[in-house]
Amino acid sequence: MRKFKEFVIEKLILLCGLASIFFVILIFLFLLKEGLALFKIESPLKFLFGKSWYPISEPPRLGILPLILGSLLVTAGAAVISVPIGVGCAVYIAEVAPLRIREVLKAGIELLAAIPSVVLGFIGMVTLVPLVKNMFHLPTGLTALSGSIMLAFMAMPTIVSIAEDALYSVPKTYKEGAFALGATHWQTIWRVMLPAASSGILAAVMLGIGRVIGETMAVMMITGNAAVIPRSILAPVRTLTATIAAEMGEAVVGSEHYFALFAIGIVLFVISFAINVTADLCLHKKQS
Amino acid sequence: MGKIVTKHLHLRYGDFHALKDVNISFEPKKITAIIGPSGCGKSTLLRVFNRMNDLIEGVRVDGEVLIDGRNILDPLMDLVALRKKVGMVFQRPNPFPLSIYENIVFGERIHGDGASRDELDGIVEHSLKSVLLWDELKDKLHASALSLSLEQKQRLCIARLIAVKPDVLLMDEPCSTLDPQATARIEELMRELKHSYTIMIVTHNMQQAARISDDAGFMLLGELIEFGNTVQIFTAPQDRRTEDYITGRYG
Numbered sequence: 001m002r003k004f005k006e007f008v009i010e011k012l013i014l015l016c017g018l019a020s021i022f023f024v025i026l027i028f029l030f031l032l033k034e035g036l037a038l039f040k041i042e043s044p045l046k047f048l049f050g051k052s053w054y055p056i057s058e059p060p061r062l063g064i065l066p067l068i069l070g071s072l073l074v075t076a077g078a079a080v081i082s083v084p085i086g087v088g089c090a091v092y093i094a095e096v097a098p099l100r101i102r103e104v105l106k107a108g109i110e111l112l113a114a115i116p117s118v119v120l121g122f123i124g125m126v127t128l129v130p131l132v133k134n135m136f137h138l139p140t141g142l143t144a145l146s147g148s149i150m151l152a153f154m155a156m157p158t159i160v161s162i163a164e165d166a167l168y169s170v171p172k173t174y175k176e177g178a179f180a181l182g183a184t185h186w187q188t189i190w191r192v193m194l195p196a197a198s199s200g201i202l203a204a205v206m207l208g209i210g211r212v213i214g215e216t217m218a219v220m221m222i223t224g225n226a227a228v229i230p231r232s233i234l235a236p237v238r239t240l241t242a243t244i245a246a247e248m249g250e251a252v253v254g255s256e257h258y259f260a261l262f263a264i265g266i267v268l269f270v271i272s273f274a275i276n277v278t279a280d281l282c283l284h285k286k287q288s
Numbered sequence: 289m290g291k292i293v294t295k296h297l298h299l300r301y302g303d304f305h306a307l308k309d310v311n312i313s314f315e316p317k318k319i320t321a322i323i324g325p326s327g328c329g330k331s332t333l334l335r336v337f338n339r340m341n342d343l344i345e346g347v348r349v350d351g352e353v354l355i356d357g358r359n360i361l362d363p364l365m366d367l368v369a370l371r372k373k374v375g376m377v378f379q380r381p382n383p384f385p386l387s388i389y390e391n392i393v394f395g396e397r398i399h400g401d402g403a404s405r406d407e408l409d410g411i412v413e414h415s416l417k418s419v420l421l422w423d424e425l426k427d428k429l430h431a432s433a434l435s436l437s438l439e440q441k442q443r444l445c446i447a448r449l450i451a452v453k454p455d456v457l458l459m460d461e462p463c464s465t466l467d468p469q470a471t472a473r474i475e476e477l478m479r480e481l482k483h484s485y486t487i488m489i490v491t492h493n494m495q496q497a498a499r500i501s502d503d504a505g506f507m508l509l510g511e512l513i514e515f516g517n518t519v520q521i522f523t524a525p526q527d528r529r530t531e532d533y534i535t536g537r538y539g
Contacts (some may be wrong), residue, residue: 055436176378181371181452182371183368184398191394
């Protein structure tokens, strides 16, 4: 009887494990089936590098270059803001902060991660957007820059917590060795700790960026959603994610527009996948 | 007067009295060994001389420690200068995760003011030659230091120290992770280095202390029980506890 119970439980757990893979495969197949259908009508090159996105004109023009550039611009901006601050914060928490401040900061970072993105987007819309508008004397504050700043807040918790972990796991003997040679605390951090933790920090940055590029709600609310090739970071842009979210509701099932939105999904999937694999390789390198 | 002298040295971690009234004097250009069972405070004593105990919270040190006549426990002591002068080799070899070359020029990079490429190359060659690693490593200076064998790593750590031109070398069980052959070679190196540096070694390998040291001290429960010439300590110890330890009755 006991053996039978063991058997059933074992198989049930196996089933749970398989289910997750099974659903991923299903989702992936569905995405491919719907997305690839587009390429019967439109060439992949024209889709990826076409300069205009007018999905409901006649005939529809389905070039996603403006959307790709929009996503890249917002992401790059967010990375430029969040990486130095995030890594700096991680160094402070791991190396400099007294115990009590460390606890407070870590709790704060976790809290930041817990804010729903729609709330962040809303706050950004009423505070950040007017600020950007007035500061740069723009006709509208709904710009790539606003999106970048908001997304930087979202990437920060990921970057800080993983980078802090990487710094914390640097062997203490390295630090002692550097101190014993007469290095100051800062020299020790800069010349020994950061290089030793570099692969973990790189992984932190990649995962932070992965979070940013997949983010939808906040960017949709504050980047202006203009599907044109951005001339500067102070122009409105539209991202890949926002396009799908905004248009899926009104696209006619089975139309070119509908298939094109799924094809955008494939592009996003490929980008996220590449970023996650890179992050994984970085972390793996650290362990070996 | 010795190179390094301690007077009424006490050290406490919170309530724990780790060093009790240690009075000792180390002669220049000699190897002095500190022996004793684990937990007797010998590593703690070693770490007083380059103030590494400062890294631990809640440590209080009282008394005087004079190096070349200067009290290094002075709160105004320049720790960077002290640690340049008093270098340390650790129990586990701890080369930085950088290239062999960068490990050796680390000291120059943090203390120097932009030495030229030629000067750096010179430092690397001289330091590696003094630890007898030059011939083995001269063709792979830019390989990672983590790829070396344990013995090579420990030699590299000594080379890294020599590059900052210290006076005193503190060695905290430098051979405890090495095999007997490697240990013998490191001991040979220490005899070589004795001509230029004042060396202090902590070890719980009594044979090692007997082989390489000129003077030796025996510690027990935070106290320095006996200190003197190595031959005398090992052949005619004055204190009963020292005799019990070196004859293997405990420890």
